Amino acid sequence: MGRRPRLQRCAVAISLRYRCWPSESCYLPATNMSKGEGSLPGGKEKGEEMVGSLAWRYLVKQGEEEETLKQEEEEEEEEEGGLDCCSDDLSPETSGMHPDLLELAVDREKCRSIRRQYRQLIYTVQQNREDIVNTASDSLTEALEEANVLFDGVSRTREAALDAQFLVLASDLGKEKAKQLNSDMSFFNHVVFCDLLLVFVGLNWVEDQGEELSDCDDSIALTFWGMVQKEATSWMLRAETFHFVFGSFKAERSARKPRLEHHKRACKMEGNGDMPTKLRKLDMNANQETTEKEVERILGLLQTYFQKYPDTPVSYFEFVVDPNSFSRTVENIFYVSFIIRDGFARIRLDQDRLPILEPTNVNQVDEESDPCSYGRKQGVISLSLQDWKNIVSTFEISEAMIKNSC
């Protein structure tokens, strides 16, 4: 058979039906309502005449000639494609049809202009929608009549589709117009309602003075809406909103805030805390060893000096003082005190009453083996920054005798 036999058969049926009934009576009954008086009977007459005489006979013939039609359409479709070709094919083939029904020359230009006019009509109607619906003008009827006229030239489904689109639009507008018909004896007027609302609340002076509620104070607006509210609630079964009498905890929010702050604080601490912890760790571990190491080192230095210059005590200050660093000086004093405590050196005052360091003889240590016979002597050395500077300048110490190891 054919490639899409059912579709083509439908297309043929539609296009032929359009030719049979060029009036609108083939459409939905809704359009009859909106069309108005004049065009309807005329249209119907025309349609009935067609139905009676020509179209019916034609449809009967159509059933007989469907086979040949289908074959022709297939061939044509390969060239052109689409449903437009249907009308083209029928003219040469179905010569048995009544010539009144057929458009003899399907002019493409004509179709294009029809489509343009339809689109123009649709656009106009959409633009003037407000006018058409709200006023009591005949513009909708006029538009429909124009569509009527256009439809006479329609022979293809493309234009017919545009016509259908226009009719949907027109029927929507018609429905809205019908809605506006008010069969009530007393019409419900918005403006009157508005004024009466003001009267009801007791604000009629607003109207009298020619003002509007929008220009008035906020307090007046509040009273207005308050009074309307009071009246309205007596007509509604609204459940009151539930509230605790003394308020409630807003547990969620308060739990979040301290968490955030605490988090921030914790972050800060951790950010700065890297450095101190590392250093502390270093110090803690190496503390004990550092002192011993330093003491040994200084002892070594002292002993080297004594070997170089035997029997020459070294001035205490010259030995410990570091002219460049006060803290180093204090550390040196600290370490030297260990040396003295352990008996590797001796400190005493010379003839100028200045302290000097002397090596202790190993023999001397052996003779007086008991360290207690020394007699515990304690000395406290206090050194302030100013003293240190004075010492440096007085003794003219240019460089430290105890060199730094690190």
Next chain:
Amino acid sequence: MLQKPRCRSHPGAQPDSGTSEEVPNGSGRPDAKQDTAGTLSSSSRLAQATPASELRTQKQLELKVAELVQFLLIKDQRKIPIKRTGILKHVIRDYKDIFPDLLKLAAERLHYVFGYKLVELEPKRNAYILINALEPVEEDGEMRGNQGTPTTGLLMIILGLIFMNGHSIPETEVWDFLRRLGVYPTKKHSVFGDPKKLITEDFVRQRYLESRRIPHTDPVDCELQWGPRANLETSKMKVLKFVAKVHNQDPKVWPTRYCEALADEQSRAGPEPSGSAPTS
């Protein structure tokens, strides 16, 4: 689910619950006693009805019902319908199998203690709202509706407009009307804040209004209709009477509207006499 808690008349209310509750007869409703009996018997029935879940004691069930009541009350604060899935997820959890009973009990308690009805918004939609079971009375004119912003007045006006205009009204006409009262869609209002949001979003979300697009309009216009909640909380007759009161006229002045309202009243009253067959 639960449409309206009907007053059940229990032949031979069981007095075996032990807790004889002191019934405060403040409301003076004649069916208060029946409700008490109903509550007691249904809760005892509930305890008997769960032989499969022996782990649930009476106390646990009571606790669950209390939680459910609290949940419903707090969820209703914003007036947005409460979804059934929310209830199951947050409150019921393991007690899913007895959910209908729990809900029924909670509804009874709400009705009895607070005077609120738990109603399903639309049949089979699984969303619930609370409405006031007590008709407004002259004396509590000061108390009712004085919490928060006075939106009920605006709502009533809009419902009136919609009803008197047929059953729907384009949004533009609503704004034309409200302009005369100093309410603009784009301007901030001293009482309502953002009126456009209030009307097109909040009221729609609370299901007082329904908004639908009008086809073929170029600046997109919506038409407003009554929402399901409006039909539950008020009625056409009431809105008509409100409008009539403002106009200081009789509602019969608008014959078609009055007929519609009357038909609506009858349809509301209709099913009840036929449905009062004992359903236990």
